[in-house]
Amino acid sequence: MQENYEHSFGLKSMESRKSVRKLSDTIRSLLGLKAHFTPTWADSVCKIVKELPYEEPYKNGSQVKCLSFETMGSSENIQDDIAALYDHLNRLNLQRRQALNDFLDLKGNIRVLCRIRPMAPREEIFLLQGSVVAGDSNNVFLKLGESKSKRYSFDTVFHPGSSQGYAKFVEKKENFHEIDFLARDEEVFSEVEPVIKSALDGYNACIFAYGQTGTGKTFTMEGKDNCPGVVPRAIEALFKQAEDSNHAFLFTFSMLEIYMGNLRDLLVPQMKKSMNPMPPCLTIKTDPKGGIEIENLIAIRVNDFNQAKRLYVLGNRLRSTASTNSNATSSRSHCLTRITMTFIHALERHRETNKIWMIDLGGSERVLKTKTRGKRFDEGKAINLSLSALGDVISALQRRRSHIPYRNSKLTQVLRDSLGEDSKTLMLVHVSPKEEDLCETVCSLGFATRVKSIHLGHLDSSEVQVKKEVAMAKFLQKVKQLEYEQENVRRDIKNLKADLEHRTMSEPSFDEHFQVQNISDASQDSQHCINSQLPRFMMPTICSRSKSGVNQPNRQISQKKDSLPTRRRKTSSIRAASVTFPITGISEYGSEFSVSRTASECDIKMVICPEEGNSESNFTFSKTHSNYKMVKNDPTTYTSPHGSKRVLVVPLLEKKNKIFEHDKAEKLDGLRMSGGNMTEPVNIEAHLFLNDSAVKDSEAPTPISPLEKCDVLELFILQEDGTEKNVTNLNEGLHGNVSKSEQELGSQNWPLTEAMICPIRTELIAQELPKETLVSDGEMILQESPHYLARPCLLEMRCRRDLSMDLRDAESEHHASMSYIEPQEENTKTGILDLLRWKVHMVYGGALLGLGVQNIGLDDEFFYGLML
Ligand SMILES: Nc1ncnc2c1ncn2[C@@H]1O[C@H](COP(=O)(O)OP(=O)(O)OP(=O)(O)O)[C@@H](O)[C@H]1O
Numbered sequence: 001m002q003e004n005y006e007h008s009f010g011l012k013s014m015e016s017r018k019s020v021r022k023l024s025d026t027i028r029s030l031l032g033l034k035a036h037f038t039p040t041w042a043d044s045v046c047k048i049v050k051e052l053p054y055e056e057p058y059k060n061g062s063q064v065k066c067l068s069f070e071t072m073g074s075s076e077n078i079q080d081d082i083a084a085l086y087d088h089l090n091r092l093n094l095q096r097r098q099a100l101n102d103f104l105d106l107k108g109n110i111r112v113l114c115r116i117r118p119m120a121p122r123e124e125i126f127l128l129q130g131s132v133v134a135g136d137s138n139n140v141f142l143k144l145g146e147s148k149s150k151r152y153s154f155d156t157v158f159h160p161g162s163s164q165g166y167a168k169f170v171e172k173k174e175n176f177h178e179i180d181f182l183a184r185d186e187e188v189f190s191e192v193e194p195v196i197k198s199a200l201d202g203y204n205a206c207i208f209a210y211g212q213t214g215t216g217k218t219f220t221m222e223g224k225d226n227c228p229g230v231v232p233r234a235i236e237a238l239f240k241q242a243e244d245s246n247h248a249f250l251f252t253f254s255m256l257e258i259y260m261g262n263l264r265d266l267l268v269p270q271m272k273k274s275m276n277p278m279p280p281c282l283t284i285k286t287d288p289k290g291g292i293e294i295e296n297l298i299a300i301r302v303n304d305f306n307q308a309k310r311l312y313v314l315g316n317r318l319r320s321t322a323s324t325n326s327n328a329t330s331s332r333s334h335c336l337t338r339i340t341m342t343f344i345h346a347l348e349r350h351r352e353t354n355k356i357w358m359i360d361l362g363g364s365e366r367v368l369k370t371k372t373r374g375k376r377f378d379e380g381k382a383i384n385l386s387l388s389a390l391g392d393v394i395s396a397l398q399r400r401r402s403h404i405p406y407r408n409s410k411l412t413q414v415l416r417d418s419l420g421e422d423s424k425t426l427m428l429v430h431v432s433p434k435e436e437d438l439c440e441t442v443c444s445l446g447f448a449t450r451v452k453s454i455h456l457g458h459l460d461s462s463e464v465q466v467k468k469e470v471a472m473a474k475f476l477q478k479v480k481q482l483e484y485e486q487e488n489v490r491r492d493i494k495n496l497k498a499d500l501e502h503r504t505m506s507e508p509s510f511d512e513h514f515q516v517q518n519i520s521d522a523s524q525d526s527q528h529c530i531n532s533q534l535p536r537f538m539m540p541t542i543c544s545r546s547k548s549g550v551n552q553p554n555r556q557i558s559q560k561k562d563s564l565p566t567r568r569r570k571t572s573s574i575r576a577a578s579v580t581f582p583i584t585g586i587s588e589y590g591s592e593f594s595v596s597r598t599a600s601e602c603d604i605k606m607v608i609c610p611e612e613g614n615s616e617s618n619f620t621f622s623k624t625h626s627n628y629k630m631v632k633n634d635p636t637t638y639t640s641p642h643g644s645k646r647v648l649v650v651p652l653l654e655k656k657n658k659i660f661e662h663d664k665a666e667k668l669d670g671l672r673m674s675g676g677n678m679t680e681p682v683n684i685e686a687h688l689f690l691n692d693s694a695v696k697d698s699e700a701p702t703p704i705s706p707l708e709k710c711d712v713l714e715l716f717i718l719q720e721d722g723t724e725k726n727v728t729n730l731n732e733g734l735h736g737n738v739s740k741s742e743q744e745l746g747s748q749n750w751p752l753t754e755a756m757i758c759p760i761r762t763e764l765i766a767q768e769l770p771k772e773t774l775v776s777d778g779e780m781i782l783q784e785s786p787h788y789l790a791r792p793c794l795l796e797m798r799c800r801r802d803l804s805m806d807l808r809d810a811e812s813e814h815h816a817s818m819s820y821i822e823p824q825e826e827n828t829k830t831g832i833l834d835l836l837r838w839k840v841h842m843v844y845g846g847a848l849l850g851l852g853v854q855n856i857g858l859d860d861e862f863f864y865g866l867m868l
Pocket residue numbers: 116117118120160211212213214215216217218219220327329330331332361362363364430
């Protein structure tokens with residue numbers, strides 16, 4: 001039939017043939033629904049449509065507006081419009097991704113940028129000598145002698161005045177040596193941004209800060225309050241762009257350092273005494289697909305930028321730093337921050353799950369020159385070795401060697417799947433402007449040149465270079481144009497949704513329809529895509545789709561949805577960051593309830609889902625992964641087959657940052673008065689909010705994960721001296737022992753309906769005191785407390801089951817199964833037969849016995865009684 005259509009239309013071009021094929025398909029599908037759509041009718045409609053002038057559907061927002069508002073159709077029409085817009089948005093996104101990728105391919109998947117540090121005030125003496133490093137936008141010139149200089153070329157060179165933050169660097173103008181201090185805002189980040197976009201498109205990415213000690217690597221990556229560095233800005237951009245996309249997404253945050261060749265999780269509290277439960281060893285594992293997983297590395301789900309930032313601050317505090325000749329707070333390790341992102345059903349992405357690493361490398365230094373000894377010497381040696389291994393790997397990748405020496409260092413092993421052809425790499429090389437650092441600067445620039453491999457004769461001729469630049473500009477322009485169009489489409493979707501909501505206040509929201517549709521199989525998607533290309537009058541309505549079964553949500557999903565418990569209150573107010581603390585093996589706590597196999601990083605990824613309430617990013621699915629089962633749409637609900645779970649909690653100070661232990665106020669105040677930094681951590685009573693509906697805090701981190709079927713919940717804090725403290729009964733808001741009612745047991749939900757506040761004793765990590773402190777009513781209120789963080793601690797949740805409850809459970813289950821006759825029919829039949837057989841045996845046996853004993857003179861009545 002399809003061939004006939006094609007034949008009758010006499011189509012020549014492939015494109016028109018394709019569209020008419022879809023058209024005829026659709027008409028045939030309509031024919032299936034409505035008998036009066038005869039082939040002649042279909043034929044004539046096809047002809048009319050063919051002759052219509054071609055208009056790209058929904059090219060811009062104004063057209064969409066005409067479509068939706070002029071016609072003022074029913075809710076169904078609006079829903080169709082929205083669906084079509086989503087399709088269009090996805091197509092635009094695909095085109096944008098392609099253009100961005102082309103742009104980055106031309107720029108190079110491994111890009112090397114150079115940043116020249118400005119002179120610091122204490123280096124004023126060098127101002128007289130002047131800087132030995134100068135540069136233009138792509139070249140760095142090193143002054144090697146009176147009339148001798150050397151040129152190094154890079155993708156981009158940042159001058160000492162280049163800015164990285166929102167605030168203009170000009171404010172600090174007088175503090176630094178000024179070469180070109182007209183700061184162009186966000187200069188550094190604008191170069192990083194394409195990599196962030198690629199990461200959102202599903203590519204693995206690495207951003208490195210490399211350079212001699214004290215050249216500003218940490219400044220670039222971490223930044224300062226008024227000029228945040230690459231890491232916070234990248235995370236912010238990731239969240240912003242992910243929210244703008246029309247997909248459900250999930251981000252997890254991890255941080256580790258490589259210190260003297262060992263991996264250390266920066267989100268795990270440091271245990272001082274050896275008898276304590278040591279954090280598990282981080283081991284690098286390769287999965288069959290070549291992906292790298294770091295076993296036991298904590299990955300904390302982050303819902304927004306503030307949560308991630310808080311963890312980043314925390315991780316940075318636990319980093320190994322020390323004072324060296326070159327830098328008072330020199331980083332003695334490589335610090336790696338990882339954001340893993342998963343987008344659900346984002347077909348246009350390269351991968352469903354990918355990661356971006358942001359790495360503040362340890363400072364390279366010539367250990368002989370710096371005359372370091374002992375530990376500092378070993379640290380420097382370890383850093384240099386791994387940096388050299390990194391250089392080898394990148395250089396081999398650039399040269400497309402068959403063997404890439406990843407195994408030569410822990411750093412390259414960790415980054416194995418994020419360095420390579422299919423990933424994006426950005427190396428920011430930092431140099432000092434001082435003459436006394438000239439040797440290190442030469443080394444750093446040599447390293448950068450090596451990884452850039454420009455000395456291999458790969459430098460393009462100027463003609464090629466110009467062509468490249470033109471093409472790059474074209475691609476970038478295209479990316480911007482497509483982003484602009486996407487923005488318009490998003491706005492239109494928003495308007496239409498608002499309109500729809502207005503019309504159908506009582507009906508289920510479009511999001512629900514759309515998301516269920518989103519999760520359903522790909523064939524439905526393609527059908528959807530075909531539909532969106534049709535003229536509106538030919539698009540099947542929601543009604544006709546449901547009749548034809550096209551819109552039927554995945555059966556399994558709908559079943560799951562039906563069986564889900566009723567929606568509980570929002571969890572956004574929960575105020576304790578938590579993550580499963582991954583420990584393998586059996587707990588040393590020997591308790592019958594303390595089985596310690598907990599979720600691996602991978603499990604955590606699977607059990608986490610987006611913030612409730614964000615309708616755009618909500619999704620519905622149920623997946624069993626490893627030992628954990630996520631139960632729909634509720635990030636707080638996942639169950640463990642074990643009775644106990646350890647979590648790493650980052651307790652928060654109370655609202656408004658009150659410190660509750662009054663006697664500590666004096667101590668803190670004393671320190672403030674003395675103007676000194678707090679070197680010793682102060683013990684405080686911080687409150688751990690496990691579940692708090694009362695407190696509304698948008699920055700609330702992840703809640704403590706609940707346990708399945710918990711009758712009695714006990715909470716233990718694992719203390720530094722190896723002992724454990726039962727904090728269950730300390731809970732102010734915890735009523736009794738969290739006994740669950742029978743009814744609640746079935747719901748697989750967190751039993752608590754009340755706020756649960758668990759005061760725990762923990763350390764307040766602080767490096768300097770806040771500027772403003774107030775003492776009011778004996779309580780100390782910290783006006784500004786960015787420098788204060790409660791030390792994370794290990795919390796063990798032990799879940800006890802009440803045996804009587806179990807029995808009742810079993811009984812009710814038995815009753816339920818008995819009353820549910822249909823599937824049990826076979827069993828019931830067998831049961832009746834067994835009973836009959838048993839009765840016949842009894843009667844028969846009794847009769848035989850009666851006959852036998854009658855001989856010894858007992859009468860019939862005796863045997864009758866015996867039988868009964
Ligand atoms: N571009 C810059 N603008 C202003 N200050 C800077 C800049 N770069 C570095 N600094 C200052 O120089 C000092 C040293 O910088 P930083 O600690 O970032 O160096 P580093 O390379 O990370 O050192 P290490 O390898 O020892 O950790 C800091 O006080 C920092 O504020």
